[in-house]
Structures are given as structure tokens and as C-alpha cells.
Amino acid sequence: MQLNGARILLTGATGGLGQALAHQLAAAGASLLLAGRDNGRLAASIMMLTGRHSTVRADLTRPEGIAAAAGAAREFGVNLLINNAGIGCFGLYEQQAWPQIADVLAANLAAPMHLTHALLPDLKAAPNAMVVNIGSTFGSLPFPGFAAYSAAKAGLRGFSQALRRELADTQVSVIHVAPRAIDTPLNSPAVNALNRALKNQSDTAETVARQVIDAIQQDLQECHLGFPEKLFAWLNGIAPALIDRGLAGKLATIKSFAPTR
Numbered sequence: 557m558q559l560n561g562a563r564i565l566l567t568g569a570t571g572g573l574g575q576a577l578a579h580q581l582a583a584a585g586a587s588l589l590l591a592g593r594d595n596g597r598l599a600a601s602i603m604m605l606t607g608r609h610s611t612v613r614a615d616l617t618r619p620e621g622i623a624a625a626a627g628a629a630r631e632f633g634v635n636l637l638i639n640n641a642g643i644g645c646f647g648l649y650e651q652q653a654w655p656q657i658a659d660v661l662a663a664n665l666a667a668p669m670h671l672t673h674a675l676l677p678d679l680k681a682a683p684n685a686m687v688v689n690i691g692s693t694f695g696s697l698p699f700p701g702f703a704a705y706s707a708a709k710a711g712l713r714g715f716s717q718a719l720r721r722e723l724a725d726t727q728v729s730v731i732h733v734a735p736r737a738i739d740t741p742l743n744s745p746a747v748n749a750l751n752r753a754l755k756n757q758s759d760t761a762e763t764v765a766r767q768v769i770d771a772i773q774q775d776l777q778e779c780h781l782g783f784p785e786k787l788f789a790w791l792n793g794i795a796p797a798l799i800d801r802g803l804a805g806k807l808a809t810i811k812s813f814a815p816t817r
């Protein structure tokens with residue numbers, strides 16, 4: 557899709573990746589509707605951009621937040637929806653309280669599905685349109701210590717693929733981009749310490765934003781970012797027992813960093 561002239565609803569616009577995306581999308585000539593939960597952070601985000609943009613405050617885990625974001629998007633004339641908002645959650649599954657697990661599923665899976673559902677008639681009515689879902693390596697390489705997050709991101713990957721196939725006879729494309737770790741506030745100090753101990757590499761938000769924009773411009777439907785993460789995600793699809801064995805060797809380290817209740 558061409559970005560010059562595109563009209564974009566960007567969720568999670570106040571976060572690390574969201575701000576980098578907003579900056580690069582605006583520089584490419586797109587008009588942005590920035591969504592987040594905090595008016596102060598939204599105002600700070602829009603101030604850093606050149607061009608004419610707008611904001612909408614919406615908690616996307618609530619029906620009224622979806623209605624607010626979808627209503628503003630309709631008025632804005634959106635033809636590109638970027639489902640980028642999300643929350644992290646590191647810890648051993650049995651140690652986590654159910655409300656925390658439910659929040660992870662709501663923010664990372666139900667919210668992008670709900671918003672896409674609300675906007676699909678408008679996207680179908682546009683001359684050309686796209687939905688971009690920001691997933692994670694953990695959606696294809698589910699990881700100990702991240703059971704709820706991995707489940708949500710695997711669900712988002714399945715949703716993206718099914719919807720893409722369902723919309724194959726329309727002008728709406730659906731792309732799914734799965735980054736590895738990114739240096740943003742989403743990762744707690746415990747996650748950053750774990751990544752260092754496991755020698756997991758991370759990317760800057762600017763690097764990932766550039767790759768998301770490449771994927772949009774080239775209509776790359778499935779994008780797994782980072783090597784060797786991309787290889788391990790593929791291997792997990794064909795030989796998960798190999799990945800089970802590899803990750804069993806890291807389990808003691810993962811447990812040593814996991815926060816306890």
C-alpha cells in the first residue's frame with residue numbers, strides 16, 4: 557500500500573513502537589489518527605509530528621473505547637488500521653492472578669479483533685485498505701514464562717491468517733508482523749534481565765518501525781523479524797519437540813528471573 561495520502565488509525569500510538577511508527581508514517585506522507593488511553597501522552601505524541609493529525613482516547617479493552625476509536629476512525633476516513641496496542645506479562649502461569657491473564661488476552665487479542673470487526677465495513681468501502689496486526693515472535697515460538705502473552709499472540713496470528721483468506725476477494729489486505737524483543741517500556745526490568753541472561757537480542761523501535769513500513773508498502777503478508785528467531789519460529793511449526801528440548805535447557809534461568817506473587 558502507498559503511504560503518501562493514507563489515512564491511518566494507529567493504536568498504541570503513545571508507546572515505544574507506536575511513537576516510532578507515527579514518526580515514520582507521518583514522514584512518508586500519511587495522516588494519522590493516534591489512539592491511546594492517556595490524553596497527556598497523546599498530546600505529547602502528536603506534538604512530535606509534522607502534518608495534520610488527530611488523536612482519540614480509548615481503552616480498547618472496553619466496548620465504549622472500541623466505539624470511540626471506531627467512530628473517530630470513520631470520521632477521519634481511515635483506510636489503514638494498525639493494531640499495535642498491547643501489554644506484556646512475564647511470570648510463571650500458576651503464579652499469575654487470573655485478572656492479569658484475562659487483561660493480556662483482552663488487550664493483545666480481543667481488542668484488535670473487536671476493533672477490526674467494528675471497522676471492517678468502512679475498510680471494505682474504501683478504494684483500497686489494509687489491516688496490520690502487530691504480533692510477536694512468541695506467537696509462533698511460545699515461550700515459558702509468557703504463556704498468556706504467547707497464547708494471545710498465537711491467536712492474533714491465527715486471526716490474521718483466517719481474515720486474510722476470508723477477505724481474499726476484497727480490496728482489504730491483512731498483514732501480520734511478528735517482531736522479536738524491542739527496546740520499549742513494554743518489557744519490565746525482569747524481562748530485560750532475562751533477555752540479557754539468555755543472550756536474546758532486541759531491536760530498537762525505529763528499526764522495527766522501518767520493517768513494519770516495508771511490510772505495508774510491499775504488502776508482505778507474514779513478516780517474522782530477526783534472526784535466528786525467525787528460524788526457530790519456523791522450526792517450532794514443523795518440529796516442536798526440538799524446541800521443547802532447547803527451551804528445557806533454559807527453564808532454570810527463566811524461572812530464576814520470573815517475578816513471584
Ligand SMILES: NC(=O)c1ccc[n+]([C@@H]2O[C@H](COP(=O)([O-])OP(=O)(O)OC[C@H]3O[C@@H](n4cnc5c(N)ncnc54)[C@H](OP(=O)(O)O)[C@@H]3O)[C@@H](O)[C@H]2O)c1
Pocket residue numbers: 567568569570571572573574591592593594597614615616617639640641642643663664690691692693734735736737738739740741742743
Ligand atoms: N517490546 C517488545 O519487546 C515487543 C516485542 C514483540 C512485539 N511487541 C508488540 O509491539 C506492540 C507495541 O508494543 P510496545 O513495545 O511499543 O509497548 P509499549 O511501549 O508498552 O506501548 C504499548 C501501547 O499500547 C497501549 N495500550 C496498552 N493497553 C491498552 C488498552 N487497553 N487500550 C488502548 N491502548 C492500550 C499503550 O497506551 P497507554 O499510553 O494508554 O498506556 C501504549 O501506547 C505490542 O503489540 C507488543 O505486543 C513488543
